[in-house]
Amino acid sequence: MAIEVRIPTILRNLTDGAKAVEGKGGTLDELFADLDVRHPGLRARLVDDKGLRKFVNVYLNDEDVRFLGGLDTALSDGDNVTILPAVAGG
Amino acid sequence: MLTIERALVDLIVAHARADHPDEACGVIAGPAGSDRPVRHIAMANAERSPTFYRFDSQEQLKVWREMDDRDEEPVVIYHSHTATEAYPSRTDVSYAAEPNAHYVLVSTRDADDVEFRSYRILDGEVTEEEVTVVDAYA
Numbered sequence: 505m506a507i508e509v510r511i512p513t514i515l516r517n518l519t520d521g522a523k524a525v526e527g528k529g530g531t532l533d534e535l536f537a538d539l540d541v542r543h544p545g546l547r548a549r550l551v552d553d554k555g556l557r558k559f560v561n562v563y564l565n566d567e568d569v570r571f572l573g574g575l576d577t578a579l580s581d582g583d584n585v586t587i588l589p590a591v592a593g594g
Numbered sequence: 595m596l597t598i599e600r601a602l603v604d605l606i607v608a609h610a611r612a613d614h615p616d617e618a619c620g621v622i623a624g625p626a627g628s629d630r631p632v633r634h635i636a637m638a639n640a641e642r643s644p645t646f647y648r649f650d651s652q653e654q655l656k657v658w659r660e661m662d663d664r665d666e667e668p669v670v671i672y673h674s675h676t677a678t679e680a681y682p683s684r685t686d687v688s689y690a691a692e693p694n695a696h697y698v699l700v701s702t703r704d705a706d707d708v709e710f711r712s713y714r715i716l717d718g719e720v721t722e723e724e725v726t727v728v729d730a731y732a
Contacts, residue, residue: 512691568652570651588651588654589691589692590648590649591648591649591654591671591689591692592647592689593690
């Protein structure tokens with residue numbers, strides 16, 4: 505079992521067009537590191553040196569991870585992670 | 595070019611007027627690949643601000659899921675400017691992340707007149723496009 509990760513349109517150039525990919529990790533941070541091995545560059549689009557990028561929304565089983573533990577959020581096999589670019593501006 | 599029904603333009607303008615002086619924002623969904631805006635979804639502006647907007651993350655997930663289930667995509671993403679021109683700001687450009695969307699801007703700075711303009715925003719580059727308003731799609 506693994507963790508399914510849904511990828512938004514704008515990042516599918518890093519997943520060969522795949523809408524969803526699988527990865528593993530005990531935390532979100534580990535999951536992103538694992539994904540980056542097969543999809544180089546993906547992690548950098550999600551995380552910067554301060555943590556989760558401000559204008560990326562990441563959901564664990566439909567909960568915004570900002571209200572869970574951010575990058576330290578614990579994951580289990582069978583979890584679903586969804587990534588969406590925030591829609592924002594001035 | 596954006597082709598859009600008059601009734602949808604009216605809904606966007608009414609939403610922008612109702613939320614003035616805060617910025618209003620929302621989506622017009624349409625069948626994936628059709629480039630045809632059909633279903634109006636007014637979104638909450640989580641910032642409730644006259645100078646900034648952001649979709650509420652939980653509402654966005656729900657709406658994006660729903661579009662996925664219905665084989666739709668966000669054909670139009672709109673928001674209002676309440677004191678300035680209907681032209682994408684620097685932040686609008688840096689956060690634009692839906693390459694297939696028409697970014698519509700409405701300005702409510704003039705109470706009697708409304709500016710309704712549409713743009714493509716790709717890799718930091720803004721291109722204004724013509725807007726054709728029709729009574730009904732052919």
